[in-house]
Amino acid sequence: MDALNVIFVILAVAMVLAVARFIIGPTLPDRVIALDTIAMISLGTIAVSAIERESPDLLDVGVLVAFVTFLGTVAFALYIERQAP
Amino acid sequence: MKEILVATLSFVGATFVLLAALGLLRMPDLLTRMHSTAKAGTLGTGLMLLAVAFHYGDVGLASRALAAVVFIALTTPVAAHMIARAGYLLGATLWKGSIVDELAGRYDHTRRILKPPAPKKPGQRA
Numbered sequence: 001m002d003a004l005n006v007i008f009v010i011l012a013v014a015m016v017l018a019v020a021r022f023i024i025g026p027t028l029p030d031r032v033i034a035l036d037t038i039a040m041i042s043l044g045t046i047a048v049s050a051i052e053r054e055s056p057d058l059l060d061v062g063v064l065v066a067f068v069t070f071l072g073t074v075a076f077a078l079y080i081e082r083q084a085p
Numbered sequence: 086m087k088e089i090l091v092a093t094l095s096f097v098g099a100t101f102v103l104l105a106a107l108g109l110l111r112m113p114d115l116l117t118r119m120h121s122t123a124k125a126g127t128l129g130t131g132l133m134l135l136a137v138a139f140h141y142g143d144v145g146l147a148s149r150a151l152a153a154v155v156f157i158a159l160t161t162p163v164a165a166h167m168i169a170r171a172g173y174l175l176g177a178t179l180w181k182g183s184i185v186d187e188l189a190g191r192y193d194h195t196r197r198i199l200k201p202p203a204p205k206k207p208g209q210r211a
Contacts, residue, residue: 003092010099014106021109021118029172033119036164037109040126044102047133048095051140059137059146063153070160077167081174
């Protein structure tokens with residue numbers, strides 16, 4: 001389907017922007033939210049792939065990505081807070 | 086008809102995710118960046134998962150997609166709150182145009198508690 005290719009291009013541009021913030025982000029919390037955004041874009045790519053490839057099992061992969069992202073962000077937050085003065 | 090709905094939902098969702106990433110790159114400080122990604126990103130991924138639900142039209146799959154939407158809508162604010170709190174405690178610098186910081190001077194860093202606000206004088210604006 002051609003319409004889905006447009007969506008993949010949009011998501012690729014968003015991924016480039018998020019990775020740029022991940023590289024230049026001056027502090028650790030900036031990088032953590034950039035990582036959160038990268039995971040969100042990956043989840044969107046997985047969801048659109050589930051439509052394009054007609055494989056509904058990819059939806060479970062997306063749910064797992066969302067869950068692991070949440071746990072990772074919370075772990076990073078606890079770690080940053082322990083590092084604070 | 087169904088294809089138009091699916092294409093529209095996933096296009097709008099992808100556009101919101103692109104706006105979230107653009108805000109992440111362009112906003113001036115940590116809290117405004119988080120303001121951009123937490124809300125627009127949640128809406129965008131939620132719309133794309135809804136597109137999956139409409140595309141298959143199967144009850145089991147649609148309920149799983151809706152459960153994923155609810156899960157994301159519940160966990161993203163919690164994660165954003167924890168990162169914002171940790172970043173503020175780490176001493177995140179606010180944008181120079183910020184006009185109010187209600188937590189300034191109220192965190193007790195050694196005991197990790199928040200002091201109550203100073204009592205307002207009558208006639209003082211909030």
